[in-house]
Amino acid sequence: MQIDDIQQVRRFNRLVTQRAGALEESYLSRGRPLGEARLLFEIGVAGGCDVALLRTRLGLDSGYLSRLLRSLERQRLVELRKAEGDGRARSVVLTEKGREEFEAYEALSDEVAEDLLSLLDEPRRKRLIAAMGEIERLLRGAALEISVEDPASADARWCLEQYFAELSARFENGFDPGKGGGPPSSEMRPPNGWLLVARIDREPVGCGALMRLDEVAGEIKRVWTAPAARGLGVAARLMGRLEALARDAGFSIVRLDTNRTLSEARAMYRKLGYVEIPRYNDNPYAHHWFEKRL
Amino acid sequence: MQIDDIQQVRRFNRLVTQRAGALEESYLSRGRPLGEARLLFEIGVAGGCDVALLRTRLGLDSGYLSRLLRSLERQRLVELRKAEGDGRARSVVLTEKGREEFEAYEALSDEVAEDLLSLLDEPRRKRLIAAMGEIERLLRGAALEISVEDPASADARWCLEQYFAELSARFENGFDPGKGGGPPSSEMRPPNGWLLVARIDREPVGCGALMRLDEVAGEIKRVWTAPAARGLGVAARLMGRLEALARDAGFSIVRLDTNRTLSEARAMYRKLGYVEIPRYNDNPYAHHWFEKRL
């Protein structure tokens, strides 16, 4: 690692935190301490949620959070009620007045961003946005964690549900997991199957599975990235890990199939070194088959 | 301005401030409140300075700052003494122990930056650094302020001194302002001369002058950018403003000369539409002459 790089990061951090301080200051303009403003904002973004979620998201002490909520309640900005399902927990929602306040904070955030952009002419603005997007993708992608997961875990099931829902939305004739979903999820457990879940900041953002086809070949299935995490290279990282798993399991070949509507996926497989091969299974939803020698 | 752009800036701000929190947290690891740590750091960066400068840089109340300084003094990290020149003012310097602490904070900053970089592989790291550099240049450049200044003002004199010092360091045979410096600074006042000073965050970072040659032609001189602000497009912005001044003054041509050692300057003049012409003056330090029709 180069010293120049470190210096660049440090200069950048200094500059950006300085500018970002403008946001905190603008938040204070509504005459409410920052802690309360942040809390109100977080409740608004979540659109009402359980107190426990706020506690972990903002990293607050439970006593402290309780008091902050009480204060917002006294200001008639939020309402607290018992959470459904668990009588111990409580959930918060914004009142009408709270929603107005939240929107005022939204407007302030927009304003700060707009002020920044207005300093630049159109081509420079484009470059700034592009560079910000690049940094965002790189940093979010860097925070990606991939782990082998039991297919029955809550996050795994969530990912798979999303995946199937997306297939049935995108495939020309819909999608029925029973017909083309391949092996049931319960088989995606070692030693003949592996399910990976990718997370960013604890939140699941993607999945992928490897199944044993025979002694020498594995099959990659159910590679999916959450819409919010696309463009970060999540799928490519999942593929890499699946191939590593395949190698560790002693496979020398991995195969996969895909539907013709998923053209981005096909482009990615090619880029990763997969070559198209003849049909090797009877999946009615597949139009292309690929393999890669490890 | 597009809504997408604003959202990108907001997402970026959120992400970056979140990561920057890591730095603040690491600063706390030395068992000193953040306020004191920041102050110590600022004194160290400045290498000792007047109290008033710290007050404006950190935006602190004078009473509060006074107490913070007292606390650092009690810890034997800094020493306060009367500022030279003004008996009311005080100046601060780090003690030996203070310097050690400062360096520990420096090391922490480096570490945080390194941790970030270590999350990425080499090509991604390169992209991150490039994007950070781009953002830094754009934002710093956006904060550039250019104004017509009296050549006797402190900032103007500082810029001109720096400019002459640099010429004498770079020219093959040194530089004597008396021989090639052109008209004395006192002539750079309307209606026959204009001196521009460029500033970023109040700090002067460059200068440039326009002088009347005759009824229809102006001459651009003393265009200089402080080393710390190079690469931000300061000189190009100064040139643009000087040309605008020339147009307003009724000139239809601007000319300028330059030394052969200043190749970046020559490249910039060409890029801005200047064309090389024969010698039009007797400046012994000039090797190239340019002009541009407005």
Next chain:
DNA sequence: AAAATCATCTGACTAAAGTCAGGTAATGCA
């Protein structure tokens, strides 16, 4: 059904950060 665990609340604290109104000595200006 008892015991353990959990989510939240309450009260009693503390440290940090900051504000404000004078006060003192040095400086600048008429």
Next chain:
DNA sequence: TGCATTACCTGACTTTAGTCAGATGATTTT
């Protein structure tokens, strides 16, 4: 010379942000 201004200091105060040790009632485990 004298009066306003400036740079900093001091004391008295407030707000913000947070910690911690129980208390309470719901839920889960045994």
